[in-house]
Amino acid sequence: MTLFAALRLPQEILFGKGQRHALATVAARLGRRALVCTDERFAATSVFAELVSALEAASVAVLIYDGVQPDVPADSVSVCVEDARTFDPEMVIGIGGGSCLDMAKCAALLLTHGGQLKDYYGEYKVPSPIIPVLAVPTTAGTGSEVTPVAVISDSERTLKVGISSPYLIATAAICDPELTMTCPPGLTAVAGADALTHAIEAFTAARRGVDHSLAQKHVFIGKSALTDHFALLAIKLLGRSLEKACKDGSDEDARADVMMGALAAGCAFGTAGTAAAHAVQYPAGALTHTAHGLGVATMMPYVMNYNLSASVTEMSQIGAALGLGTPGLDERQLAVAAIEKIRRLFAAIGITATLADLGLAADKLDWTAEQAFNIDRLIKNNPRPFDLDAMKRLVKAAYDGNFAASAM
Known part of the structure:
Protein backbone atom coordinates (compact mmCIF):
# COMPACT_ATOMS: atom_id res chain seq x y z
CA MET A 1 0.00 0.00 0.00
CA THR A 2 1.48 3.34 -1.08
CA LEU A 3 -1.34 5.78 -0.30
CA PHE A 4 0.01 8.48 2.01
CA ALA A 5 -1.34 11.79 3.26
CA ALA A 6 -0.67 14.43 5.88
CA LEU A 7 -2.43 17.69 6.63
CA ARG A 8 -2.15 20.35 9.33
CA LEU A 9 -4.86 23.01 9.55
CA PRO A 10 -6.54 25.40 12.02
CA GLN A 11 -9.06 24.01 14.47
CA GLU A 12 -11.74 26.09 12.77
CA ILE A 13 -12.05 27.62 9.30
CA LEU A 14 -14.98 29.93 8.61
CA PHE A 15 -15.49 31.09 5.04
CA GLY A 16 -18.19 33.20 3.46
CA LYS A 17 -19.78 36.59 3.06
CA GLY A 18 -20.24 38.24 6.45
CA GLN A 19 -18.20 35.68 8.41
CA ARG A 20 -16.10 38.51 9.89
CA HIS A 21 -19.02 39.10 12.23
CA ALA A 22 -18.25 35.76 13.93
CA LEU A 23 -14.87 37.06 15.14
CA ALA A 24 -16.12 38.38 18.47
CA THR A 25 -17.90 35.13 19.35
CA VAL A 26 -14.88 33.02 18.43
CA ALA A 27 -12.53 35.29 20.37
CA ALA A 28 -14.72 35.33 23.48
CA ARG A 29 -14.35 31.55 23.74
CA LEU A 30 -10.58 31.95 24.03
CA GLY A 31 -10.17 34.70 26.60
CA ARG A 32 -10.82 38.25 27.65
CA ARG A 33 -7.79 40.16 26.35
CA ALA A 34 -6.79 40.34 22.68
CA LEU A 35 -3.82 41.97 21.00
CA VAL A 36 -4.95 43.01 17.50
CA CYS A 37 -2.26 43.36 14.80
CA THR A 38 -3.07 45.33 11.67
CA ASP A 39 -1.65 48.08 9.49
CA GLU A 40 -2.26 51.81 9.59
CA ARG A 41 -4.46 51.82 6.49
CA PHE A 42 -6.92 49.16 7.65
CA ALA A 43 -6.94 50.50 11.21
CA ALA A 44 -8.48 53.71 9.86
CA THR A 45 -11.46 51.97 8.21
CA SER A 46 -15.00 51.76 9.50
CA VAL A 47 -14.92 47.98 9.07
CA PHE A 48 -12.04 47.70 11.51
CA ALA A 49 -13.83 49.95 14.00
CA GLU A 50 -16.89 47.69 13.78
CA LEU A 51 -14.80 44.59 14.49
CA VAL A 52 -13.15 46.19 17.51
CA SER A 53 -16.52 47.39 18.85
CA ALA A 54 -17.94 43.88 18.50
CA LEU A 55 -14.98 42.42 20.41
CA GLU A 56 -15.45 44.92 23.23
CA ALA A 57 -19.19 44.25 23.31
CA ALA A 58 -18.34 40.57 23.79
CA SER A 59 -16.26 41.53 26.87
CA VAL A 60 -12.94 41.10 25.07
CA ALA A 61 -10.57 43.96 25.91
CA VAL A 62 -8.50 45.06 22.92
CA LEU A 63 -4.97 46.42 22.53
CA ILE A 64 -4.35 47.60 18.97
CA TYR A 65 -0.96 47.49 17.26
CA ASP A 66 -1.40 49.20 13.90
CA GLY A 67 2.25 49.48 12.90
CA VAL A 68 2.53 46.34 10.77
CA GLN A 69 4.86 46.93 7.82
CA PRO A 70 5.30 44.91 4.61
CA ASP A 71 7.53 41.84 5.01
CA VAL A 72 7.42 42.21 8.84
CA PRO A 73 10.80 43.65 9.89
CA ALA A 74 12.04 41.57 12.83
CA ASP A 75 12.63 44.61 15.05
CA SER A 76 9.01 45.71 14.58
CA VAL A 77 7.86 42.46 16.19
CA SER A 78 9.96 43.25 19.26
CA VAL A 79 8.33 46.69 19.50
CA CYS A 80 4.87 45.18 19.26
CA VAL A 81 5.59 42.56 21.90
CA GLU A 82 7.12 44.99 24.37
CA ASP A 83 4.10 47.26 24.03
CA ALA A 84 1.80 44.29 24.73
CA ARG A 85 3.52 42.55 27.64
CA THR A 86 1.87 44.51 30.42
CA PHE A 87 -1.51 43.99 28.73
CA ASP A 88 -0.87 40.22 28.98
CA PRO A 89 -3.02 39.18 25.99
CA GLU A 90 -4.67 35.79 25.99
CA MET A 91 -4.84 35.72 22.19
CA VAL A 92 -3.49 37.60 19.18
CA ILE A 93 -5.75 38.58 16.28
CA GLY A 94 -4.21 39.35 12.91
CA ILE A 95 -6.43 41.39 10.59
CA GLY A 96 -5.09 42.39 7.17
CA GLY A 97 -2.79 41.05 4.50
CA GLY A 98 -0.23 38.30 4.92
CA SER A 99 2.18 40.54 6.82
CA CYS A 100 -0.47 41.31 9.46
CA LEU A 101 -1.14 37.59 9.92
CA ASP A 102 2.58 36.79 10.12
CA MET A 103 3.04 39.59 12.67
CA ALA A 104 0.29 38.05 14.79
CA LYS A 105 1.98 34.65 14.68
CA CYS A 106 5.37 36.10 15.60
CA ALA A 107 3.95 38.24 18.39
CA ALA A 108 2.12 35.25 19.87
CA LEU A 109 5.33 33.24 19.66
CA LEU A 110 7.43 35.77 21.58
CA LEU A 111 4.68 36.53 24.08
CA THR A 112 4.53 32.82 24.88
CA HIS A 113 8.16 31.71 24.75
CA GLY A 114 10.23 34.90 24.94
CA GLY A 115 13.66 35.27 23.41
CA GLN A 116 14.31 36.71 19.96
CA LEU A 117 12.82 35.73 16.63
CA LYS A 118 16.18 34.48 15.38
CA ASP A 119 16.02 31.79 18.07
CA TYR A 120 13.21 30.19 16.05
CA TYR A 121 14.39 30.53 12.44
CA GLY A 122 14.01 27.29 10.52
CA GLU A 123 11.84 24.23 11.13
CA TYR A 124 10.52 22.85 14.40
CA LYS A 125 12.31 25.37 16.61
CA VAL A 126 9.12 26.40 18.46
CA PRO A 127 9.13 24.19 21.59
CA SER A 128 5.41 24.00 22.41
CA PRO A 129 2.03 25.63 21.69
CA ILE A 130 1.67 29.41 21.61
CA ILE A 131 -1.27 31.53 22.74
CA PRO A 132 -4.15 31.31 20.24
CA VAL A 133 -3.94 33.23 16.99
CA LEU A 134 -7.04 34.28 15.08
CA ALA A 135 -6.39 35.09 11.43
CA VAL A 136 -8.70 37.40 9.47
CA PRO A 137 -7.26 38.01 5.98
CA THR A 138 -8.26 41.07 3.95
CA THR A 139 -6.33 40.02 0.84
CA ALA A 140 -6.41 36.74 -1.07
CA GLY A 141 -2.93 35.41 -1.68
CA THR A 142 -0.49 34.29 1.00
CA GLY A 143 -2.66 31.64 2.65
CA SER A 144 -1.02 32.59 5.95
CA GLU A 145 -4.37 32.17 7.68
CA VAL A 146 -3.95 28.38 7.46
CA THR A 147 -0.19 27.77 7.13
CA PRO A 148 2.45 26.87 9.74
CA VAL A 149 4.85 29.54 8.49
CA ALA A 150 5.67 33.16 9.30
CA VAL A 151 8.00 35.05 6.95
CA ILE A 152 9.92 38.08 8.20
CA SER A 153 12.73 40.34 7.06
CA ASP A 154 15.88 40.52 9.15
CA SER A 155 18.18 43.52 8.62
CA GLU A 156 21.17 41.29 9.33
CA ARG A 157 20.34 39.00 6.40
CA THR A 158 19.99 39.59 2.67
CA LEU A 159 17.12 37.16 2.23
CA LYS A 160 13.82 37.00 4.07
CA VAL A 161 13.71 34.27 6.69
CA GLY A 162 11.00 31.92 7.85
CA ILE A 163 9.83 30.33 11.06
CA SER A 164 8.11 27.03 10.35
CA SER A 165 6.25 25.06 12.98
CA PRO A 166 2.82 23.45 13.33
CA TYR A 167 2.47 25.47 16.53
CA LEU A 168 2.22 28.63 14.39
CA ILE A 169 -1.01 27.50 12.72
CA ALA A 170 -3.84 29.82 13.67
CA THR A 171 -6.47 28.46 16.01
CA ALA A 172 -9.16 29.88 13.73
CA ALA A 173 -9.17 31.37 10.23
CA ILE A 174 -12.07 33.68 9.44
CA CYS A 175 -12.24 34.41 5.72
CA ASP A 176 -14.80 36.92 4.51
CA PRO A 177 -14.59 37.77 0.78
CA GLU A 178 -16.31 41.09 1.46
CA LEU A 179 -13.07 42.23 3.10
CA THR A 180 -11.29 41.94 -0.27
CA MET A 181 -13.79 43.98 -2.29
CA THR A 182 -11.76 47.18 -2.06
CA CYS A 183 -8.42 45.49 -2.80
CA PRO A 184 -6.97 47.37 -5.82
Whole structure:
Protein backbone atom coordinates (compact mmCIF):
# COMPACT_ATOMS: atom_id res chain seq x y z
CA MET A 1 0.00 0.00 0.00
CA THR A 2 1.48 3.34 -1.08
CA LEU A 3 -1.34 5.78 -0.30
CA PHE A 4 0.01 8.48 2.01
CA ALA A 5 -1.34 11.79 3.26
CA ALA A 6 -0.67 14.43 5.88
CA LEU A 7 -2.43 17.69 6.63
CA ARG A 8 -2.15 20.35 9.33
CA LEU A 9 -4.86 23.01 9.55
CA PRO A 10 -6.54 25.40 12.02
CA GLN A 11 -9.06 24.01 14.47
CA GLU A 12 -11.74 26.09 12.77
CA ILE A 13 -12.05 27.62 9.30
CA LEU A 14 -14.98 29.93 8.61
CA PHE A 15 -15.49 31.09 5.04
CA GLY A 16 -18.19 33.20 3.46
CA LYS A 17 -19.78 36.59 3.06
CA GLY A 18 -20.24 38.24 6.45
CA GLN A 19 -18.20 35.68 8.41
CA ARG A 20 -16.10 38.51 9.89
CA HIS A 21 -19.02 39.10 12.23
CA ALA A 22 -18.25 35.76 13.93
CA LEU A 23 -14.87 37.06 15.14
CA ALA A 24 -16.12 38.38 18.47
CA THR A 25 -17.90 35.13 19.35
CA VAL A 26 -14.88 33.02 18.43
CA ALA A 27 -12.53 35.29 20.37
CA ALA A 28 -14.72 35.33 23.48
CA ARG A 29 -14.35 31.55 23.74
CA LEU A 30 -10.58 31.95 24.03
CA GLY A 31 -10.17 34.70 26.60
CA ARG A 32 -10.82 38.25 27.65
CA ARG A 33 -7.79 40.16 26.35
CA ALA A 34 -6.79 40.34 22.68
CA LEU A 35 -3.82 41.97 21.00
CA VAL A 36 -4.95 43.01 17.50
CA CYS A 37 -2.26 43.36 14.80
CA THR A 38 -3.07 45.33 11.67
CA ASP A 39 -1.65 48.08 9.49
CA GLU A 40 -2.26 51.81 9.59
CA ARG A 41 -4.46 51.82 6.49
CA PHE A 42 -6.92 49.16 7.65
CA ALA A 43 -6.94 50.50 11.21
CA ALA A 44 -8.48 53.71 9.86
CA THR A 45 -11.46 51.97 8.21
CA SER A 46 -15.00 51.76 9.50
CA VAL A 47 -14.92 47.98 9.07
CA PHE A 48 -12.04 47.70 11.51
CA ALA A 49 -13.83 49.95 14.00
CA GLU A 50 -16.89 47.69 13.78
CA LEU A 51 -14.80 44.59 14.49
CA VAL A 52 -13.15 46.19 17.51
CA SER A 53 -16.52 47.39 18.85
CA ALA A 54 -17.94 43.88 18.50
CA LEU A 55 -14.98 42.42 20.41
CA GLU A 56 -15.45 44.92 23.23
CA ALA A 57 -19.19 44.25 23.31
CA ALA A 58 -18.34 40.57 23.79
CA SER A 59 -16.26 41.53 26.87
CA VAL A 60 -12.94 41.10 25.07
CA ALA A 61 -10.57 43.96 25.91
CA VAL A 62 -8.50 45.06 22.92
CA LEU A 63 -4.97 46.42 22.53
CA ILE A 64 -4.35 47.60 18.97
CA TYR A 65 -0.96 47.49 17.26
CA ASP A 66 -1.40 49.20 13.90
CA GLY A 67 2.25 49.48 12.90
CA VAL A 68 2.53 46.34 10.77
CA GLN A 69 4.86 46.93 7.82
CA PRO A 70 5.30 44.91 4.61
CA ASP A 71 7.53 41.84 5.01
CA VAL A 72 7.42 42.21 8.84
CA PRO A 73 10.80 43.65 9.89
CA ALA A 74 12.04 41.57 12.83
CA ASP A 75 12.63 44.61 15.05
CA SER A 76 9.01 45.71 14.58
CA VAL A 77 7.86 42.46 16.19
CA SER A 78 9.96 43.25 19.26
CA VAL A 79 8.33 46.69 19.50
CA CYS A 80 4.87 45.18 19.26
CA VAL A 81 5.59 42.56 21.90
CA GLU A 82 7.12 44.99 24.37
CA ASP A 83 4.10 47.26 24.03
CA ALA A 84 1.80 44.29 24.73
CA ARG A 85 3.52 42.55 27.64
CA THR A 86 1.87 44.51 30.42
CA PHE A 87 -1.51 43.99 28.73
CA ASP A 88 -0.87 40.22 28.98
CA PRO A 89 -3.02 39.18 25.99
CA GLU A 90 -4.67 35.79 25.99
CA MET A 91 -4.84 35.72 22.19
CA VAL A 92 -3.49 37.60 19.18
CA ILE A 93 -5.75 38.58 16.28
CA GLY A 94 -4.21 39.35 12.91
CA ILE A 95 -6.43 41.39 10.59
CA GLY A 96 -5.09 42.39 7.17
CA GLY A 97 -2.79 41.05 4.50
CA GLY A 98 -0.23 38.30 4.92
CA SER A 99 2.18 40.54 6.82
CA CYS A 100 -0.47 41.31 9.46
CA LEU A 101 -1.14 37.59 9.92
CA ASP A 102 2.58 36.79 10.12
CA MET A 103 3.04 39.59 12.67
CA ALA A 104 0.29 38.05 14.79
CA LYS A 105 1.98 34.65 14.68
CA CYS A 106 5.37 36.10 15.60
CA ALA A 107 3.95 38.24 18.39
CA ALA A 108 2.12 35.25 19.87
CA LEU A 109 5.33 33.24 19.66
CA LEU A 110 7.43 35.77 21.58
CA LEU A 111 4.68 36.53 24.08
CA THR A 112 4.53 32.82 24.88
CA HIS A 113 8.16 31.71 24.75
CA GLY A 114 10.23 34.90 24.94
CA GLY A 115 13.66 35.27 23.41
CA GLN A 116 14.31 36.71 19.96
CA LEU A 117 12.82 35.73 16.63
CA LYS A 118 16.18 34.48 15.38
CA ASP A 119 16.02 31.79 18.07
CA TYR A 120 13.21 30.19 16.05
CA TYR A 121 14.39 30.53 12.44
CA GLY A 122 14.01 27.29 10.52
CA GLU A 123 11.84 24.23 11.13
CA TYR A 124 10.52 22.85 14.40
CA LYS A 125 12.31 25.37 16.61
CA VAL A 126 9.12 26.40 18.46
CA PRO A 127 9.13 24.19 21.59
CA SER A 128 5.41 24.00 22.41
CA PRO A 129 2.03 25.63 21.69
CA ILE A 130 1.67 29.41 21.61
CA ILE A 131 -1.27 31.53 22.74
CA PRO A 132 -4.15 31.31 20.24
CA VAL A 133 -3.94 33.23 16.99
CA LEU A 134 -7.04 34.28 15.08
CA ALA A 135 -6.39 35.09 11.43
CA VAL A 136 -8.70 37.40 9.47
CA PRO A 137 -7.26 38.01 5.98
CA THR A 138 -8.26 41.07 3.95
CA THR A 139 -6.33 40.02 0.84
CA ALA A 140 -6.41 36.74 -1.07
CA GLY A 141 -2.93 35.41 -1.68
CA THR A 142 -0.49 34.29 1.00
CA GLY A 143 -2.66 31.64 2.65
CA SER A 144 -1.02 32.59 5.95
CA GLU A 145 -4.37 32.17 7.68
CA VAL A 146 -3.95 28.38 7.46
CA THR A 147 -0.19 27.77 7.13
CA PRO A 148 2.45 26.87 9.74
CA VAL A 149 4.85 29.54 8.49
CA ALA A 150 5.67 33.16 9.30
CA VAL A 151 8.00 35.05 6.95
CA ILE A 152 9.92 38.08 8.20
CA SER A 153 12.73 40.34 7.06
CA ASP A 154 15.88 40.52 9.15
CA SER A 155 18.18 43.52 8.62
CA GLU A 156 21.17 41.29 9.33
CA ARG A 157 20.34 39.00 6.40
CA THR A 158 19.99 39.59 2.67
CA LEU A 159 17.12 37.16 2.23
CA LYS A 160 13.82 37.00 4.07
CA VAL A 161 13.71 34.27 6.69
CA GLY A 162 11.00 31.92 7.85
CA ILE A 163 9.83 30.33 11.06
CA SER A 164 8.11 27.03 10.35
CA SER A 165 6.25 25.06 12.98
CA PRO A 166 2.82 23.45 13.33
CA TYR A 167 2.47 25.47 16.53
CA LEU A 168 2.22 28.63 14.39
CA ILE A 169 -1.01 27.50 12.72
CA ALA A 170 -3.84 29.82 13.67
CA THR A 171 -6.47 28.46 16.01
CA ALA A 172 -9.16 29.88 13.73
CA ALA A 173 -9.17 31.37 10.23
CA ILE A 174 -12.07 33.68 9.44
CA CYS A 175 -12.24 34.41 5.72
CA ASP A 176 -14.80 36.92 4.51
CA PRO A 177 -14.59 37.77 0.78
CA GLU A 178 -16.31 41.09 1.46
CA LEU A 179 -13.07 42.23 3.10
CA THR A 180 -11.29 41.94 -0.27
CA MET A 181 -13.79 43.98 -2.29
CA THR A 182 -11.76 47.18 -2.06
CA CYS A 183 -8.42 45.49 -2.80
CA PRO A 184 -6.97 47.37 -5.82
CA PRO A 185 -6.41 45.53 -9.13
CA GLY A 186 -2.62 45.46 -8.86
CA LEU A 187 -2.63 43.93 -5.39
CA THR A 188 -5.42 41.54 -6.36
CA ALA A 189 -3.28 40.35 -9.28
CA VAL A 190 -0.05 39.91 -7.35
CA ALA A 191 -1.72 38.22 -4.38
CA GLY A 192 -3.82 35.93 -6.57
CA ALA A 193 -0.83 34.97 -8.71
CA ASP A 194 1.02 34.11 -5.51
CA ALA A 195 -1.84 31.82 -4.50
CA LEU A 196 -1.95 30.14 -7.89
CA THR A 197 1.80 29.57 -7.72
CA HIS A 198 1.38 28.03 -4.26
CA ALA A 199 -1.20 25.63 -5.64
CA ILE A 200 0.81 24.62 -8.70
CA GLU A 201 4.02 24.07 -6.75
CA ALA A 202 2.20 22.10 -4.06
CA PHE A 203 0.51 19.89 -6.66
CA THR A 204 3.72 19.24 -8.60
CA ALA A 205 5.93 18.89 -5.51
CA ALA A 206 8.04 15.77 -5.21
CA ARG A 207 6.40 12.80 -3.56
CA ARG A 208 8.67 12.15 -0.62
CA GLY A 209 7.57 8.72 0.60
CA VAL A 210 5.70 7.24 3.54
CA ASP A 211 8.33 7.32 6.30
CA HIS A 212 6.49 7.75 9.60
CA SER A 213 9.10 10.22 10.84
CA LEU A 214 8.93 12.52 7.79
CA ALA A 215 6.17 14.78 9.09
CA GLN A 216 7.73 14.78 12.56
CA LYS A 217 11.03 16.17 11.28
CA HIS A 218 9.90 18.48 8.49
CA VAL A 219 7.10 20.99 8.01
CA PHE A 220 7.06 20.77 4.19
CA ILE A 221 6.90 17.09 3.25
CA GLY A 222 5.89 16.97 -0.42
CA LYS A 223 2.61 16.22 -2.15
CA SER A 224 0.05 13.76 -0.83
CA ALA A 225 -3.50 12.67 -1.53
CA LEU A 226 -4.99 15.35 0.72
CA THR A 227 -2.80 18.27 -0.37
CA ASP A 228 -3.55 17.36 -4.01
CA HIS A 229 -7.26 17.78 -3.32
CA PHE A 230 -6.83 21.32 -2.04
CA ALA A 231 -4.31 22.28 -4.72
CA LEU A 232 -6.59 21.27 -7.59
CA LEU A 233 -9.52 23.11 -6.01
CA ALA A 234 -7.36 26.24 -5.79
CA ILE A 235 -6.21 25.93 -9.40
CA LYS A 236 -9.80 25.53 -10.61
CA LEU A 237 -11.12 28.54 -8.67
CA LEU A 238 -8.22 30.88 -9.40
CA GLY A 239 -8.03 29.81 -13.03
CA ARG A 240 -11.64 30.75 -13.67
CA SER A 241 -11.90 33.91 -11.55
CA LEU A 242 -8.56 35.66 -10.93
CA GLU A 243 -8.66 37.68 -14.13
CA LYS A 244 -12.31 38.57 -13.50
CA ALA A 245 -11.53 39.84 -10.00
CA CYS A 246 -8.69 41.97 -11.34
CA LYS A 247 -10.89 43.52 -14.03
CA ASP A 248 -13.98 44.03 -11.87
CA GLY A 249 -13.34 44.19 -8.15
CA SER A 250 -17.06 44.44 -7.45
CA ASP A 251 -17.71 40.93 -8.82
CA GLU A 252 -18.68 39.13 -5.61
CA ASP A 253 -18.54 35.64 -7.09
CA ALA A 254 -15.05 36.21 -8.50
CA ARG A 255 -13.85 37.65 -5.19
CA ALA A 256 -15.21 34.61 -3.34
CA ASP A 257 -13.51 32.23 -5.80
CA VAL A 258 -10.16 34.00 -5.43
CA MET A 259 -10.30 34.07 -1.65
CA MET A 260 -11.33 30.41 -1.47
CA GLY A 261 -8.58 29.63 -3.97
CA ALA A 262 -5.99 31.35 -1.81
CA LEU A 263 -7.30 29.52 1.26
CA ALA A 264 -7.23 26.14 -0.51
CA ALA A 265 -3.72 26.82 -1.85
CA GLY A 266 -2.59 27.57 1.71
CA CYS A 267 -4.13 24.29 2.90
CA ALA A 268 -2.10 22.53 0.20
CA PHE A 269 1.32 24.13 0.42
CA GLY A 270 1.27 24.46 4.21
CA THR A 271 2.03 20.74 4.26
CA ALA A 272 3.25 19.92 0.73
CA GLY A 273 5.52 22.96 0.47
CA THR A 274 6.67 25.02 -2.49
CA ALA A 275 9.66 24.60 -4.78
CA ALA A 276 11.92 26.24 -7.37
CA ALA A 277 9.82 29.31 -8.21
CA HIS A 278 9.92 30.31 -4.56
CA ALA A 279 13.61 29.44 -4.28
CA VAL A 280 14.50 31.88 -7.06
CA GLN A 281 12.18 34.58 -5.75
CA TYR A 282 13.90 34.82 -2.38
CA PRO A 283 17.21 36.18 -3.75
CA ALA A 284 15.59 37.92 -6.75
CA GLY A 285 13.07 39.64 -4.50
CA ALA A 286 15.76 40.69 -2.03
CA LEU A 287 17.74 42.35 -4.82
CA THR A 288 14.83 44.00 -6.64
CA HIS A 289 12.66 44.88 -3.61
CA THR A 290 9.59 43.69 -5.49
CA ALA A 291 6.47 41.99 -4.19
CA HIS A 292 6.84 38.31 -3.36
CA GLY A 293 3.82 37.30 -5.44
CA LEU A 294 5.15 39.16 -8.46
CA GLY A 295 8.46 37.34 -8.29
CA VAL A 296 7.12 33.81 -7.84
CA ALA A 297 4.57 34.34 -10.62
CA THR A 298 7.25 35.65 -12.96
CA MET A 299 9.18 32.43 -12.42
CA MET A 300 6.25 30.00 -12.44
CA PRO A 301 5.86 29.37 -16.21
CA TYR A 302 9.61 28.84 -16.61
CA VAL A 303 9.68 26.43 -13.66
CA MET A 304 6.65 24.57 -15.03
CA ASN A 305 8.45 24.18 -18.36
CA TYR A 306 11.59 22.95 -16.60
CA ASN A 307 9.54 20.41 -14.63
CA LEU A 308 7.42 19.22 -17.57
CA SER A 309 9.51 16.15 -18.31
CA ALA A 310 9.12 14.96 -14.72
CA SER A 311 5.51 16.00 -14.19
CA VAL A 312 3.55 15.38 -17.39
CA THR A 313 0.68 13.69 -15.55
CA GLU A 314 0.40 16.41 -12.90
CA MET A 315 0.63 19.18 -15.52
CA SER A 316 -2.14 17.54 -17.55
CA GLN A 317 -4.31 17.40 -14.42
CA ILE A 318 -3.63 21.10 -13.91
CA GLY A 319 -4.80 21.61 -17.49
CA ALA A 320 -8.02 19.76 -16.76
CA ALA A 321 -8.56 21.85 -13.61
CA LEU A 322 -8.12 24.96 -15.76
CA GLY A 323 -10.88 23.71 -18.07
CA LEU A 324 -8.59 22.77 -20.96
CA GLY A 325 -9.81 19.22 -21.52
CA THR A 326 -10.26 19.63 -25.26
CA PRO A 327 -11.11 16.33 -27.00
CA GLY A 328 -8.17 14.91 -28.90
CA LEU A 329 -5.40 16.27 -26.68
CA ASP A 330 -3.10 13.61 -25.30
CA GLU A 331 -1.58 13.91 -21.82
CA ARG A 332 1.52 15.81 -22.91
CA GLN A 333 -0.42 18.21 -25.13
CA LEU A 334 -2.76 18.97 -22.24
CA ALA A 335 0.24 19.57 -19.98
CA VAL A 336 1.78 22.00 -22.48
CA ALA A 337 -1.59 23.74 -22.83
CA ALA A 338 -1.70 24.20 -19.05
CA ILE A 339 1.65 25.98 -19.06
CA GLU A 340 0.53 28.24 -21.89
CA LYS A 341 -2.70 29.01 -20.03
CA ILE A 342 -0.75 30.11 -16.96
CA ARG A 343 1.53 32.28 -19.13
CA ARG A 344 -1.46 33.96 -20.77
CA LEU A 345 -3.31 34.46 -17.49
CA PHE A 346 -0.33 36.05 -15.78
CA ALA A 347 0.32 38.31 -18.76
CA ALA A 348 -3.34 39.39 -18.77
CA ILE A 349 -3.23 40.53 -15.14
CA GLY A 350 0.08 42.37 -15.47
CA ILE A 351 2.66 39.93 -14.09
CA THR A 352 6.16 40.71 -15.36
CA ALA A 353 7.32 38.33 -18.07
CA THR A 354 11.04 38.14 -17.22
CA LEU A 355 13.49 38.61 -14.37
CA ALA A 356 14.93 41.51 -16.36
CA ASP A 357 11.52 43.21 -16.29
CA LEU A 358 11.43 42.53 -12.56
CA GLY A 359 14.57 44.65 -12.25
CA LEU A 360 17.18 41.97 -11.60
CA ALA A 361 20.65 43.10 -12.68
CA ALA A 362 22.47 40.97 -15.28
CA ASP A 363 25.57 40.74 -13.10
CA LYS A 364 23.52 39.16 -10.29
CA LEU A 365 22.25 36.14 -12.23
CA ASP A 366 24.88 33.71 -10.96
CA TRP A 367 24.50 34.94 -7.38
CA THR A 368 20.73 34.56 -7.63
CA ALA A 369 21.09 31.01 -8.96
CA GLU A 370 23.59 30.07 -6.25
CA GLN A 371 21.38 31.40 -3.47
CA ALA A 372 18.31 29.68 -4.89
CA PHE A 373 20.11 26.38 -5.30
CA ASN A 374 21.17 26.46 -1.65
CA ILE A 375 17.61 26.75 -0.29
CA ASP A 376 17.47 23.02 0.24
CA ARG A 377 13.99 22.86 1.84
CA LEU A 378 12.53 24.16 -1.46
CA ILE A 379 14.89 22.59 -3.99
CA LYS A 380 14.41 19.08 -2.61
CA ASN A 381 10.68 19.59 -3.10
CA ASN A 382 11.05 20.22 -6.84
CA PRO A 383 9.89 17.25 -8.96
CA ARG A 384 12.85 17.52 -11.35
CA PRO A 385 16.25 17.57 -9.62
CA PHE A 386 18.65 20.49 -9.91
CA ASP A 387 22.36 20.87 -10.01
CA LEU A 388 23.88 24.34 -9.91
CA ASP A 389 24.36 24.52 -13.67
CA ALA A 390 20.70 23.66 -14.25
CA MET A 391 19.65 26.40 -11.85
CA LYS A 392 21.90 28.90 -13.63
CA ARG A 393 20.33 27.96 -16.97
CA LEU A 394 16.83 28.36 -15.55
CA VAL A 395 17.59 31.79 -14.09
CA LYS A 396 19.25 32.92 -17.32
CA ALA A 397 16.27 31.72 -19.38
CA ALA A 398 13.86 33.59 -17.11
CA TYR A 399 16.02 36.71 -17.34
CA ASP A 400 16.20 36.59 -21.14
CA GLY A 401 12.58 35.54 -21.64
CA ASN A 402 13.83 32.47 -23.49
CA PHE A 403 10.97 30.17 -22.59
CA ALA A 404 12.21 27.23 -24.68
CA ALA A 405 15.59 27.30 -22.92
CA SER A 406 13.94 26.84 -19.51
CA ALA A 407 13.23 23.18 -20.35
CA MET A 408 16.88 22.31 -20.99
